[in-house]
Amino acid sequence: MEFNHNVAVWFSKSFGLFYLMALSLAVVVYAYWPANKARFEDAAGSILSDEDKPWR
Amino acid sequence: MNVFGFHYRLERKAIGLVLAIIGVASIGGIVEIAPLFTIHQTVEEAPDMRVYTPLELAGRNIYIREGCYACHSQMIRTLRDEVERYGPYSLAVESKYDHPMLWGSKRTGPDLARLGGKYSDEWHVAHLNNPRDVVPQSVMPAYGWLGRTDLQAADLGAHLKAMRAVGVPYTDDMIANAATDAYGQAAPDTPFAEGVTKRYGEATNVRVFDGAPGRLTEMDALVAYLQILGRLTAAAQKPLAAAKE
Amino acid sequence: MIEQLSRNERQLSLVILLCLAVLGLSMAAVGRDDPLGAHGALVLLAAIGGLFFVISGYYAPEAGPERLHSYYDDPSKVGIVIAMAWALIGLFVGDWVAWQLVNPDLTFDAPWSSFGRIRPVHTTAVIFGFGGNALIATSFYVMQRTSRARMPDQLSPWFVVFGYNLFCLLAVTGYLMGSTQSKEYAEPEWYADIWLVIVWVVYFVLYLRTLSRRSEPHIYVANWYYLAFILVVAVLHIVNNIAVPVSFGHAKSYSIFSGVQDAMTQWWYGHNAVAFFLTSGFLGMMYYYLPKRAGRPIFSYRISIISFWGITFFYMWAGSHHLHYTALPHWVQTLGMTFSVMLLVPSWASAGNALLTLNGAWHKVRDDATLRFMMVAAVFYGLSTFEGSFMAIRSVNSLSHYTDWTVGHVHAGALGWVAMITFGSIYASVPWLWKRPAMHSARLVEAHFWLALAGTIIYVFAMWNSGIIQGLMWRTYNESGTLAYSFVDSLVAMHPYYIARAIGGLLFLIGAVIGCYNIWMTIRTAARSADARAPGEPAPLYARKPALEPAE
Numbered sequence: 001m002e003f004n005h006n007v008a009v010w011f012s013k014s015f016g017l018f019y020l021m022a023l024s025l026a027v028v029v030y031a032y033w034p035a036n037k038a039r040f041e042d043a044a045g046s047i048l049s050d051e052d053k054p055w056r
Numbered sequence: 057m058n059v060f061g062f063h064y065r066l067e068r069k070a071i072g073l074v075l076a077i078i079g080v081a082s083i084g085g086i087v088e089i090a091p092l093f094t095i096h097q098t099v100e101e102a103p104d105m106r107v108y109t110p111l112e113l114a115g116r117n118i119y120i121r122e123g124c125y126a127c128h129s130q131m132i133r134t135l136r137d138e139v140e141r142y143g144p145y146s147l148a149v150e151s152k153y154d155h156p157m158l159w160g161s162k163r164t165g166p167d168l169a170r171l172g173g174k175y176s177d178e179w180h181v182a183h184l185n186n187p188r189d190v191v192p193q194s195v196m197p198a199y200g201w202l203g204r205t206d207l208q209a210a211d212l213g214a215h216l217k218a219m220r221a222v223g224v225p226y227t228d229d230m231i232a233n234a235a236t237d238a239y240g241q242a243a244p245d246t247p248f249a250e251g252v253t254k255r256y257g258e259a260t261n262v263r264v265f266d267g268a269p270g271r272l273t274e275m276d277a278l279v280a281y282l283q284i285l286g287r288l289t290a291a292a293q294k295p296l297a298a299a300k301e
Numbered sequence: 302m303i304e305q306l307s308r309n310e311r312q313l314s315l316v317i318l319l320c321l322a323v324l325g326l327s328m329a330a331v332g333r334d335d336p337l338g339a340h341g342a343l344v345l346l347a348a349i350g351g352l353f354f355v356i357s358g359y360y361a362p363e364a365g366p367e368r369l370h371s372y373y374d375d376p377s378k379v380g381i382v383i384a385m386a387w388a389l390i391g392l393f394v395g396d397w398v399a400w401q402l403v404n405p406d407l408t409f410d411a412p413w414s415s416f417g418r419i420r421p422v423h424t425t426a427v428i429f430g431f432g433g434n435a436l437i438a439t440s441f442y443v444m445q446r447t448s449r450a451r452m453p454d455q456l457s458p459w460f461v462v463f464g465y466n467l468f469c470l471l472a473v474t475g476y477l478m479g480s481t482q483s484k485e486y487a488e489p490e491w492y493a494d495i496w497l498v499i500v501w502v503v504y505f506v507l508y509l510r511t512l513s514r515r516s517e518p519h520i521y522v523a524n525w526y527y528l529a530f531i532l533v534v535a536v537l538h539i540v541n542n543i544a545v546p547v548s549f550g551h552a553k554s555y556s557i558f559s560g561v562q563d564a565m566t567q568w569w570y571g572h573n574a575v576a577f578f579l580t581s582g583f584l585g586m587m588y589y590y591l592p593k594r595a596g597r598p599i600f601s602y603r604i605s606i607i608s609f610w611g612i613t614f615f616y617m618w619a620g621s622h623h624l625h626y627t628a629l630p631h632w633v634q635t636l637g638m639t640f641s642v643m644l645l646v647p648s649w650a651s652a653g654n655a656l657l658t659l660n661g662a663w664h665k666v667r668d669d670a671t672l673r674f675m676m677v678a679a680v681f682y683g684l685s686t687f688e689g690s691f692m693a694i695r696s697v698n699s700l701s702h703y704t705d706w707t708v709g710h711v712h713a714g715a716l717g718w719v720a721m722i723t724f725g726s727i728y729a730s731v732p733w734l735w736k737r738p739a740m741h742s743a744r745l746v747e748a749h750f751w752l753a754l755a756g757t758i759i760y761v762f763a764m765w766n767s768g769i770i771q772g773l774m775w776r777t778y779n780e781s782g783t784l785a786y787s788f789v790d791s792l793v794a795m796h797p798y799y800i801a802r803a804i805g806g807l808l809f810l811i812g813a814v815i816g817c818y819n820i821w822m823t824i825r826t827a828a829r830s831a832d833a834r835a836p837g838e839p840a841p842l843y844a845r846k847p848a849l850e851p852a853e
Contacts, residue, residue: 069518069520070509070512070513070520071509073520073525073528074509074528074532077525077528077529077532077533077613078532078533078536080610080613080614081529081532081533081536081577081613081614081616081617082533082536082617083617084614084615084617084618084640085569085573085617085618085620088565088569088617088618088620088621088633088636088637089562089565089566089569091630091633092561092562092565092630092633093562095561095562095630117553120481120482120483121418121479121480121481122412122415122417122418122479123415123416123417123418123420123421123476123481123483124417125417125483126416126417126420126421127416127417129703131627131628133625133626133627133699133702134626135626135699135776137775137776137778137784138775140783140784141775141784141788145628146627146628147628148560148561148628148629149560150560150628151559151560151561151563151564151628152559152560152561153559153560154559154560154563155555155556155557155558155559155563156482156483156484156555156556156558156559156563156567157558157559157560157561157563157564157567158483159564159624159627160703161485161623161702161703161707162703162704162707162708163703163704164402165788165792166788167703187405188405191789193789193792193793194405194789194792195401195402195403195405195792196405196416197401197405197408197415197416197417198405198406198408198410199415200410201410201412211547211548211551214547214548214551215547215553215555217547218545218546218547218548218554218555219555221545221555222544222545222555222556222557222559223559224559
């Protein structure tokens, strides 16, 4: 199949949809993955603690 | 724990984040813009389309320099009221030699896409000198110095050459004669005028645009540009003519 | 400043400044009376000034290893001061152009002061001068704190701060001389663009090097937003600015793109400059300073991650909504519209996340104008992203496009969101940076807050009204089926709103002036109390906890 305008347009229209779905799924899975929970909560709390010095 | 391994993992994580951001962000733009570079396969042809003359190009650069695009669009949308107010809607092909395009995003003043030939040169000169002399309610700045400033025409050949480098079909002949053509287009009674129509077509406007013969000013250039807006090709007029028949 | 640099860094900075001087000299030589020549002189002057400054401190004793036990905050301090200076310039010029639309003779018949030349001065000064410097200054602060690591060296942050401001200076002075690419929000010419790429690469590398010194594996989410800002702005900037200069002696260049491709590229850039400069970066600011100031962790860390990827992904497709009903192919317009509407989800998730973080801290919002700045910023972020998605719908856009409604929308975002979150973050970090218990005057922060809020609301309402009236007048038909109003009729109808807008802008400017005074007084008292201390005595660490001071 030769690469012409119609092919490019078809690819843009269809690819965007699949890309969107796959990415949304991946992000939600990552954010709600049980093993990540503790790390995220640590991170959210970490900025509140004292930090007047670098760790090294 | 191995210090190097630990560090290696940390850096890999940051790089991973960087790559993910680039990937997620740029693919959308690439996929959306890529087909536009094959668009010439589908859009309208305009065999009569001509390039800007050196004087018009200089005028266009003044238009850019003064930021006219901040208040005037050059893009008539496919809406009934716009077509009735400004003229036939703009086609993609009409700005194919516009590096960059000047479609604009705001109309503090009216659209200019079909300005060419709508008013006389005298009107434009008076309007640019002080807009409120012609349109009392206007809020446009006065550009009185344009008529007092000589146009820098000597390096126009280099400008045409740069335009050719980005894809505008200027010939060697046009580039070599750019400076004299700029002078000739605003000096109809001189031998230089002939070359302009020879190189850019009989329909090219060759006039004393600023009303002051003998001197090539920035006013000449800007008015020459304003008078060609929407007139590089008749492609946009065609669907209208066809509909009337 | 110089005494903080190691011997090697001092030498390296001299080398860099010498190279810059040579560059400036050659630009001045080949450019001559072109704007490029003037800019060469400017670069040369800046380099010579820098050389004198470095040499004057060159023989100061080196700072000992104890400096490594503290964060390197001097570049953040300088960045904040410069950001406020740009705010004054940008807001003043903005209000001046606003008055020019009320009285067009306020140009005083000079070429440099006409609307078309100083309008980009306004946009560049506020977006890149004020916003950009605030982003750089706060990102240095945040990346060190969240990584618990000092910056790896003392030179590159200064290169970023001063290099970036040289870019801003080249941009703004260029417009006054008439040197512009005409690409909205990307007006600077090719040489300034190349310089910005160099600065940006150093910034990016500095950020990564600091992150790689962190102690824990997870990178705090504010850094994600800052990183996306740095990275994507680099991509956008490079692609959008590809151009062929007339010659190496000309400032003028011709964009490699033309017509419809250029329109799409410019708005792909333009809309994503909004996304990654004015949204992503400032969200990074919000995700650090708002929880910190409220003393509560972010409501949902997960939502902040989900909305991060949503924003990073969706925005890239949305640029074409600036080109509805134009010669851009219909399917691209539809794609842009769809993604713009979907953008509401991550945008509102972020705004909601910020506001829900304040649950349990609303009494602080009541008492503390600094936190209230951040709260109002989140509200305006929610409002203007809703408005943006709404205006991206094709039929709405047919009315709003080309009118003042767009200007109102932009300012709801710029004044309400970007400036408010920045002022909030600056008011939070100034006492922390200069080791003071609080700002010089809480009442002045309060005054600034109300002036800023009043100015924003007056501005936005004026532009909503004028924009909608304009759009309706342009499309109104009379009974005989012809257009009811001439263009000039619509222009006359705008007059009262243009006055109101300029007054709103003036209030916002006055607020910023008060803010500058307050910051200056805070810094001055900090310097005085430092002088009063016995030499060798350590500065008190007020900065450990964000001190809240209720307004009397």
